[in-house]
Amino acid sequence: MKIVVGGQVEKQNIANLIKEIVGDEVQVEIKTDIQAANDVKLGKADYYVGACHTGGGGALSMAIALLTRGKTATLSMPGRLPKEDDIVKAVEDGKVAFGFTGDHYEKVIPILMRELLKKE
Secondary structure, X not given: OEEXXXXXXXXHHHHHHHHHHHHHHOEEEEOOHHHHHHHHHOOOOOEEEEEEOOOOOOOOHHHHHHHOHHHEEEOOEOOEOOOHHHHXXXXXXXXXXXXXXXXXXXXHHHHHHHHHHXXX
């Protein structure tokens, strides 16, 4: 499995946490939003994750444009903490791009990685 990290904030921290959780099971690369979303679209990557200050703007705008809204999920926003059930449902529903606020990445990534690994 290959995950690309886009978004506007916390890119390195997100990539580091993914690697810490999954080790060598998953390939992780940091890219620009356009590169990351395009890699998923072209099948060069399996999943996109990104963070911004709103959870859906800078984190997901390019993914929405290239992959469609139906393939993306906003997992948290300011004032709306991430919920495990929502993350599980997004993965079960076949979403491939996930956005969240930068201050929630430590809550989102462990649950998201667990669910994506189950799916693979």
